[in-house]
Amino acid sequence: MEPLIRVENLKKYFEIRKSIFSKPLYVRAVDDVSFDIPKGSIFAVVGESGSGKSTLGRLILRLIEPTSGNLYFKGVNILKLDGKEMLEYRRKMQIVQQDPYNSLHPRKLVKDIIGEGLKIHFKMKRNEIYSKVKGILELVGLREEHMFRYPHEFSGGQRQRIAIARVLVLKPEFIVLDEPTSALDVSVQARVLAMLKELKENFSLTYMFITHNLAVVDYMATHVAVMYLGKIMEIGSKDDIFNHPSHPYTKILLDCVPSVGTGRRIRTVPKGEIPSPINPPSGCVFHTRCPKAEKICQIEEPNLLEVSPGHFCRCHFYG
Numbered sequence: 576m577e578p579l580i581r582v583e584n585l586k587k588y589f590e591i592r593k594s595i596f597s598k599p600l601y602v603r604a605v606d607d608v609s610f611d612i613p614k615g616s617i618f619a620v621v622g623e624s625g626s627g628k629s630t631l632g633r634l635i636l637r638l639i640e641p642t643s644g645n646l647y648f649k650g651v652n653i654l655k656l657d658g659k660e661m662l663e664y665r666r667k668m669q670i671v672q673q674d675p676y677n678s679l680h681p682r683k684l685v686k687d688i689i690g691e692g693l694k695i696h697f698k699m700k701r702n703e704i705y706s707k708v709k710g711i712l713e714l715v716g717l718r719e720e721h722m723f724r725y726p727h728e729f730s731g732g733q734r735q736r737i738a739i740a741r742v743l744v745l746k747p748e749f750i751v752l753d754e755p756t757s758a759l760d761v762s763v764q765a766r767v768l769a770m771l772k773e774l775k776e777n778f779s780l781t782y783m784f785i786t787h788n789l790a791v792v793d794y795m796a797t798h799v800a801v802m803y804l805g806k807i808m809e810i811g812s813k814d815d816i817f818n819h820p821s822h823p824y825t826k827i828l829l830d831c832v833p834s835v836g837t838g839r840r841i842r843t844v845p846k847g848e849i850p851s852p853i854n855p856p857s858g859c860v861f862h863t864r865c866p867k868a869e870k871i872c873q874i875e876e877p878n879l880l881e882v883s884p885g886h887f888c889r890c891h892f893y894g
């Protein structure tokens with residue numbers, strides 16, 4: 576079956592210069608990434624902060640342009656589309672950001688925050704917008720009277736529900752959820768996640784779920800990509816990654832997973848700092864922190880090799 580999204584050799588290098596006279600340096604935020612997102616899946620992208628996962632999400636929505644690579648939505652290379660042709664895809668592909676405190680306009684009423692997109696994309700009239708907004712608020716567990724309030728009158732969890740309603744009302748097919756619950760309390764987080772799962776089923780959505788929290792991945796995902804310094808280290812079904820992890824980095828991440836809802840805080844990152852993406856380590860980019868590293872790891876970069884059907888790992892000694 577054709578995937579909903581196909582990412583091919585996608586790269587995003589940000590140029591930085593100390594001065595106009597110095598040689599440019601490049602931050603390799605996303606470094607030659609390829610994968611498919613099947614329709615109806617919850618494709619989790621996991622990694623520590625600085626691994627490039629948010630940049631990847633923004634690239635896939637074409638909110639930023641890649642340095643190179645191809646990007647297909649139902650077989651159409653959307654990087655080749657002009658602004659006008661892109662408009663329909665902008666509606667179909669949406670994002671919910673991490674911070675519900677900054678993502679909603681503070682001086683707009685909820686009805687206008689949610690209704691705005693309906694005016695732009697569907698040219699709806701006021702009456703129609705009113706009933707659509709009312710309906711969508713009920714779907715995310717809010718009420719009609721909430722339409723006439725401002726974002727600051729809501730809790731973090733409620734604001735995230737408003738942010739979700741705002742994208743849902745546009746009838747998207749694909750939503751990037753960038754750490755959608757990491758700013759919320761644990762109990763609120765669990766309810767919002769459960770709601771997102773239910774909405775996915777009811778509206779036949781496909782999610783790309785960006786997070787650093789593997790307990791959340793365990794609860795949500797059908798597929799998992801583990802990122803490190805802009806590269807995919809391991810990718811496969813949730814079962815592959817959780818029950819048959821092959822990459823040393825994945826194994827370390829899994830060793831420190833707390834469970835959703837318990838709120839227990841366990842160390843969630845491997846020892847040591849993530850190296851700078853400006854000067855990534857030679858060979859395997861993970862070698863400076865890898866407990867299994869050998870001499871070859873400093874010299875030769877491992878390829879992403881297939882461990883079992885659909886399950887790939889980037890390590891000289893996988894398995």
Ligand code: SF4
Nearest residue numbers: 859862865872890891
């Ligand atoms: Fe570790 Fe070497 Fe495998 Fe990289 S290639 S993950 S450094 S063992």
Ligand code: MG
Nearest residue numbers: 624628629754
């Ligand atoms: Mg991020």
